[in-house]
Amino acid sequence: MSHLKRATLGGLAALLLSTSAYAQDLSVEVYTNWVSGGESAALNAIASAFEAKGGTWIDFAVPGDSVAPGITRIVAGDPMGAAKMQSTDLDELYAAGLMADIDEVATKDNWKDRLADFVWESITRDGHVYAAPINAQSEVWLWYNKKVFADLGIEEPQSYDELFTALDKINEAGIIPFAVGGQDWQLAILFYKILAGVAPDVYLQMQSDDYEAALNSDGFKQAAEIFGRLRDYDDEGGPGRQWNVAVNMVATGQAAMMVMGDWAKGEFTAAGQTADVEYGCMLGPQNDAIILTGDIFLFPKDEAEREGQLLLAETMLEPETQVAFNIAKGSMPATLDTDVSKMDACTQKAMAVLQDPAKRLPGLSYVMSPDRRTGLQDAISKYWSDEAAAPESLAEAMLDTFKSTN
Amino acid sequence: MALPVSLRKLPAVIAMAPTTFFVVVVLCFGLLWTVWTSFTSSKLLPSNDFAGLDQYVRLFGSDLWQVAVINVAVFGVLFIGGCLALGYVLAVLLDQNIRFEDGFRTIFLMSASLSFVVTGIVWQWIFDPTFGTQAAVRDWGLTGFRFDWLTREDTAIYALVGAGVWQATGLGMVIMLAGLRGVDQDIWNATRIDGVARWKVYVHVIPAMIRPMIITAAVLLSLTAIKIYDLVVVMTGGGPGISTEVPAKYVMDMLFQRSNLGQATAAATMMLLAICLLVGLPWGIVRLRQARSAGGVQE
Numbered sequence: 001m002s003h004l005k006r007a008t009l010g011g012l013a014a015l016l017l018s019t020s021a022y023a024q025d026l027s028v029e030v031y032t033n034w035v036s037g038g039e040s041a042a043l044n045a046i047a048s049a050f051e052a053k054g055g056t057w058i059d060f061a062v063p064g065d066s067v068a069p070g071i072t073r074i075v076a077g078d079p080m081g082a083a084k085m086q087s088t089d090l091d092e093l094y095a096a097g098l099m100a101d102i103d104e105v106a107t108k109d110n111w112k113d114r115l116a117d118f119v120w121e122s123i124t125r126d127g128h129v130y131a132a133p134i135n136a137q138s139e140v141w142l143w144y145n146k147k148v149f150a151d152l153g154i155e156e157p158q159s160y161d162e163l164f165t166a167l168d169k170i171n172e173a174g175i176i177p178f179a180v181g182g183q184d185w186q187l188a189i190l191f192y193k194i195l196a197g198v199a200p201d202v203y204l205q206m207q208s209d210d211y212e213a214a215l216n217s218d219g220f221k222q223a224a225e226i227f228g229r230l231r232d233y234d235d236e237g238g239p240g241r242q243w244n245v246a247v248n249m250v251a252t253g254q255a256a257m258m259v260m261g262d263w264a265k266g267e268f269t270a271a272g273q274t275a276d277v278e279y280g281c282m283l284g285p286q287n288d289a290i291i292l293t294g295d296i297f298l299f300p301k302d303e304a305e306r307e308g309q310l311l312l313a314e315t316m317l318e319p320e321t322q323v324a325f326n327i328a329k330g331s332m333p334a335t336l337d338t339d340v341s342k343m344d345a346c347t348q349k350a351m352a353v354l355q356d357p358a359k360r361l362p363g364l365s366y367v368m369s370p371d372r373r374t375g376l377q378d379a380i381s382k383y384w385s386d387e388a389a390a391p392e393s394l395a396e397a398m399l400d401t402f403k404s405t406n
Numbered sequence: 407m408a409l410p411v412s413l414r415k416l417p418a419v420i421a422m423a424p425t426t427f428f429v430v431v432v433l434c435f436g437l438l439w440t441v442w443t444s445f446t447s448s449k450l451l452p453s454n455d456f457a458g459l460d461q462y463v464r465l466f467g468s469d470l471w472q473v474a475v476i477n478v479a480v481f482g483v484l485f486i487g488g489c490l491a492l493g494y495v496l497a498v499l500l501d502q503n504i505r506f507e508d509g510f511r512t513i514f515l516m517s518a519s520l521s522f523v524v525t526g527i528v529w530q531w532i533f534d535p536t537f538g539t540q541a542a543v544r545d546w547g548l549t550g551f552r553f554d555w556l557t558r559e560d561t562a563i564y565a566l567v568g569a570g571v572w573q574a575t576g577l578g579m580v581i582m583l584a585g586l587r588g589v590d591q592d593i594w595n596a597t598r599i600d601g602v603a604r605w606k607v608y609v610h611v612i613p614a615m616i617r618p619m620i621i622t623a624a625v626l627l628s629l630t631a632i633k634i635y636d637l638v639v640v641m642t643g644g645g646p647g648i649s650t651e652v653p654a655k656y657v658m659d660m661l662f663q664r665s666n667l668g669q670a671t672a673a674a675t676m677m678l679l680a681i682c683l684l685v686g687l688p689w690g691i692v693r694l695r696q697a698r699s700a701g702g703v704q705e
Contacts, residue, residue, distance in 0.1 A: 240646070404464050
């Protein structure tokens with residue numbers, strides 16, 4: 001047993017030695033948590049573009065939600081060249097002096113003008129650029145089954161009143177009107193979509209220091225009411241349901257509609273369906289402002305990989321890379337000036353809307369600590385699962401979270 | 407020629423060295439570091455900014471933690487009680503000189519060899535109202551049948567208890583069965599002569615005689631209960647709402663989802679304290695009593 005262990009350890013050590021021996025010139029080790037089929041295909045799109053320019057891509061993928069495997073190595077002084085993390089992770093890593101800037105690439109390629117303002121701010125600290133955004137994801141999509149809509153003679157609802165009329169009609173037809181994945185983060189996506197729809201200004205105010213006013217506003221109350229009313233339109237299997245199961249309910253016509261981010265497209269595609277043919281995507285009802293989130297790659301300080309890091313950052317924001325990556329990943333280019341005519345109908349629809357800066361709403365991951373964000377999710381999910389809870393109780397619970405976190 | 411004592415002990419010292427190293431460095435250092443970090447304002451990265459009792463103030467003020475503590479108490483009492491009661495009944499049934507005892511014992515113990523993850527997935531299917539038992543019974547024609555414990559806030563924790571008891575009963579059973587096998591045949595002869603019914607002996611006499619076994623089983627089960635995590639994550643993810651949150655999940659979420667080392671270590675420290683008080687203390691008292699009564703016999 002111990003021999004076996006020792007042999008394995010020896011093998012691992014040899015492996016580590018050999019990777020560090022390769023780590024020179026233009027090779028960069030890249031940390032992500034992307035391991036599924038679509039995700040690896042997307043990563044390969046970057047890797048192949050990078051290697052075409054003479055770089056060497058070393059994959060360091062650890063599945064799971066946690067960034068701990070990456071953080072541990074950076075803090076221990078054995079950083080990888082690039083790490084997929086959140087901009088809120090950047091705060092502390094930057095303050096600890098562990099990040100390398102990529103100013104020269106960002107200036108040369110004019111990143112500032114090509115990115116949404118809040119994305120640009122999220123990758124810069126004190127005027128220097130420390131990360132490269134690879135995609136943008138809309139988190140406000142309402143996906144619906146076109147056949148169910150057509151059979152019942154329903155048009156895309158233009159307001160929440162129309163939406164509820166449609167939901168009632170679908171309910172009478174014996175179809176589940178609204179599929180819900182009853183997990184914290186999914187319910188949060190649904191709630192913020194409604195909030196951004198009925199009161200985008202409140203959604204933005206909630207991200208500022210003036211959050212208390214936002215939570216007490218009429219817009220917030222209205223959103224909480226609409227969100228609460230939706231409880232009557234899902235089925236009883238909702239609690240704990242995975243998002244892909246909910247998407248499949250819509251794809252198969254078991255349910256009529258659902259709300260989820262861009263990545264739902266992957267499930268429709270896997271079911272052999274095409275946007276605007278079997279399934280429809282709408283940004284509304286009421287308001288087509290888009291909550292954008294996205295993935296960014298940070299560049300930890302590592303002299304040996306410096307040249308490779310710069311080349312990789314440059315490659316990541318090239319339009320060809322952005323398009324190839326996002327076709328595979330199902331999301332949109334982070335560079336909003338990119339030509340998306342080769343991409344699917346939903347992406348084209350969203351990109352057209354995003355040309356208006358007023359329609360770009362920052363996702364909470366850009367502006368709030370994971371601590372606060374997750375706390376808010378708990379409050380939202382608690383409100384959802386307690387059918388008797390009044391809209392005020394949501395505002396109260398969220399205010400508690402705001403006050404106990406920072 | 408006899409070696410001096412110190413030299414004779416050398417192989418033992420060498421053999422114990424790795425264990426000692428791990429206990430001292432990994433365990434003790436880890437514990438101290440955890441406790442220290444809980445008094446700092448650490449977030450994503452560990453820092454040494456002393457923050458006093460801030461983390462504990464927030465911890466005890468948090469809804470999530472309060473729900474988690476109540477849940478683990480409810481879960482613990484029902485889970486340990488259920489496993490012991492059911493395990494004892496099974497052990498008694500197996501103790502009746504039945505045929506195929508080995509086979510039954512293996513079957514009852516089998517569930518304990520499954521991880522909580524596997525157990526959780528299976529029971530989640532069983533409880534899923536659109537897929538499991540409820541859907542099946544409704545398909546047979548009983549359309550009013552309801553079995554939706556897992557998806558209702560007030561009952562989800564009991565669904566977890568059910569799955570937990572199913573998994574761990576076998577363990578309680580074998581430990582207590584071993585105890586039953588150790589009961590002196592004279593007891594049975596004596597009670598038979600006195601004309602005491604067999605079930606009465608099992609209810610009134612035997613439990614006291616196999617008390618050490620019951621305590622062992624209870625301690626093992628309580629350790630499982632306090633650190634329960636995987637079963638919850640797989641079956642409910644803490645939901646619906648926050649109704650099935652547990653302390654271990656609070657720690658893990660703070661650590662890996664919310665990047666809040668300070669909160670995570672504060673919660674972990676409270677769990678450590680709870681284990682010391684609830685498990686360590688009674689265990690210590692029992693051992694002390696045993697030692698005393700053993701000493702008394704010698705005198």
